[in-house]
Amino acid sequence: MRRALAVCLLSALAAPAAGCEVALLLAVDISGSVDRREFAVQMQGLAEGLRDPVVSEALVRGQSAVALMQWTGASRQVLSVGWTRIAGPEDVEALAARITRLPRVWTEFSTAIGQAMTYGSGVFDRAPACRRRVMDISSDGRSNEGTEPAEVKPAMDSLAIIVNALVIRGDDPDLPAYFAENVMTGPNAFVVTAEDYGEYPERMRRKLRRETERAMSALPAQAIPAHYAP
Numbered sequence: 240m241r242r243a244l245a246v247c248l249l250s251a252l253a254a255p256a257a258g259c260e261v262a263l264l265l266a267v268d269i270s271g272s273v274d275r276r277e278f279a280v281q282m283q284g285l286a287e288g289l290r291d292p293v294v295s296e297a298l299v300r301g302q303s304a305v306a307l308m309q310w311t312g313a314s315r316q317v318l319s320v321g322w323t324r325i326a327g328p329e330d331v332e333a334l335a336a337r338i339t340r341l342p343r344v345w346t347e348f349s350t351a352i353g354q355a356m357t358y359g360s361g362v363f364d365r366a367p368a369c370r371r372r373v374m375d376i377s378s379d380g381r382s383n384e385g386t387e388p389a390e391v392k393p394a395m396d397s398l399a400i401i402v403n404a405l406v407i408r409g410d411d412p413d414l415p416a417y418f419a420e421n422v423m424t425g426p427n428a429f430v431v432t433a434e435d436y437g438e439y440p441e442r443m444r445r446k447l448r449r450e451t452e453r454a455m456s457a458l459p460a461q462a463i464p465a466h467y468a469p
Contacts, residue, residue, distance in 0.1 A: 259369035260301025261451060262322070264359055268378040269343055270311040270350040277436045278343050281377060284440035286335035288447040297451035298325040304367045305334060307341070310355035312348035313385035319344070322366050352378065352422060353386035360398055372400045373450055377443070379407035381417055389421040401425030405446050407433050
């Protein structure tokens with residue numbers, strides 16, 4: 240009896256503790272091309288996406304961590320929500336509610352995607368140890384200031400940071416291809432396209448599903464297209 244109890248105890252001690260599946264950094268574009276309504280749509284869309292039952296369950300099951308940054312010009316990036324561990328549904332709801340209340344930090348500056356990526360890589364220095372590190376960039380324009388994002392991609396790869404993007408195409412038909420070539424990087428990385436801000440919430444919800452579902456990590460990189468087709 241004692242021997243059996245000892246074996247069970249040793250087995251329990253040897254079993255690995257539940258770890259963090261994904262550290263997800265939401266990087267929100269607040270450059271001059273984004274008006275007040277569009278900023279609100281982004282924040283509400285992110286909150287709705289996190290509340291999606293599939294996303295919420297995946298975050299809780301994976302004991303994941305989420306943070307949010309706002310970014311615009313070359314020297315203007317800020318971490319608005321630090322790393323938040325998701326241990327239960329109440330954590331998802333609290334995070335979503337907080338995001339809907341976030342004030343916008345800047346309103347009239349350029350689009351510096353390369354600097355946003357660099358700043359984001361530093362945010363991961365303070366992230367919990369997770370199996371995957373994902374930076375989720377939302378934007379409606381090309382980089383027009385600072386370091387070109389393509390020049391930052393090798394550094395992101397070296398830090399095992401996957402960069403996905405949600406692109407609001409607007410009047411630039413080639414914008415998704417630009418992000419696929421210059422911004423997207425890492426295993427299974429992808430770009431999701433919204434034709435306008437009206438499509439943003441639904442596209443973000445589907446994008447968060449793809450990023451948080453653990454089964455995605457088993458797919459080969461070429462299985463995920465650069466352009467999303469509903």
